[in-house]
Amino acid sequence: MNSIKVKYNLHFIIFLLCIGIIYMFSTSKDPALGDSLGFTLQGYKGFDFSSNATNHVLFSNLLSLLHSIFPFIKVHALFVSVCILSGVLSLFYLRKLLDILDVSPKSSFICVMILGFSFTFWRQSVITEVYTFYLLFVILFLINLFKFIQGKEIRYFYYSCVLLGILFLIHIQTILFLPLCLYCLLKNFPILKKHAFYGGLVTILLFSVLLIPVFMGCNTFIAIFTDNSYEDSIFNFDPSIIIKSIIRNLIFLIYNFLFFSVFLFWGLKSKTYRDYILVGIIPFLIFCIKHNVSDAYVFQLVPYVFLLILTGRGLDYFPKIYIILPLFFPLIYFASYKIIQKTSLGRNFDKEKYYKGGARYMVFPPLKGNPDWDYFIHKYKEDSLYNNPDIKYLDSSIREWDRIRKEN
Secondary structure (H helix, E strand, O other), X not given: OHHHHHHHHHHHHHHXXXXXXXXXXXXOOOOOOOHHHHHHHHHHHOOOOOOOOOOXXXXXXXXXXXXXXXXXXXXXXXXXXXXXXXXXXXXXXXHHHHHHOOOOHHHHHHHHHHHHHOHHHHXXXXXXXXXXXXXXXXXHHHHHHHHHHHHOOHHHHHHHHHHHHHHHHHOHHHHHHHHHHHHHHHHOHHHHOOOHHHHHHHHHHHHHHXXXXXXXXXXXXXXXXXXXXXXXHHOOOOHHHHHHHHHHHHHHHHHHHHHXXXXXXXXXXXXXXXHHHHHHHHHHHHHHHHOOOOOHHHHHHHHHHHHHHHHHHHHOOOOOOOOOHHHHXXXXXXXXXXXXXXXHHHHHHHHHOOOOOOHHHHHOOOOEOEOOHHHHHHHXXXXXXXXXXXHHOOHHHHHHHXXXXXXX
């Protein structure tokens, strides 16, 4: 057994090094349009302690801190490196989480490769975005929570409370973990009754950092939890939209997990911690379905952690599965791009998103090889893109980054 662990440990380290290199060679020369550009500009300008739902105060200010320490490194390269490192560390700790939950070394390694090569995680690791950074702390939180559930050691309960508070400072989506925390508290109340108050106080004190800008009049209390896109998607109820959202989210899931999606069903057979896994994942799945915006697929990353636990357990029923199968993911994504490009869907992608890379951008994770910023600016100055509603609202950011990149 020890020799098997040593073998998989060696393979695992080699994989992490390789995936880090792959991510580095997948990046573009400039920030992606949208939130990535927003984070880049915010980090470049300096510290901003606004605690609205889209600011992600800990992440954005970490970027500012790093820029102040390393002003000689190009801004985009520095900030993307944070996301790449966060992605690689997320994979490292995911394996530890799976080991804690008694997934075999082989199956846990396969699950790490599935996440590492999945479209959404790969894409989010190579742009300046909050999600790999957030996922890293999510996995650390779950590691300590399940360590407490297993061994009933109070220190892990307090560690998880600290990490929960930190998660609130990274993304307000953390509120969806409260049902899991409450369930854990109720199920372990005889042990936690003397500690629940203090653990909760630790989390609340960290969360209260978000209230400082509210008291200073910088934003309203409700702005911490929501913005217009959240209100439109969450508080409106349209059955037809929900059905379309379920279908879209299933397509995202299948495209990320590919043929490994089937092992989820076998994973549900194991009753160990199944209740915690289901209580943990359900609020996030509901949110993914109700939060009907174009980039909703990024919110699947937290549920993917729970789904990979089930996948790993399912894989344990099939010990002869080839460990190299996830290595075919990049080939499948590239083949998908080539096939879709020739269809009406691909032609539509090429027509609407040509400045990003069209079908290649939509279904192939790497950004290197897509049209660069100079091409985009050329088209933008031609005014052929300015009236595009997906771009027009970014006008000031586009002009600002075009000036910065020439100076940086």
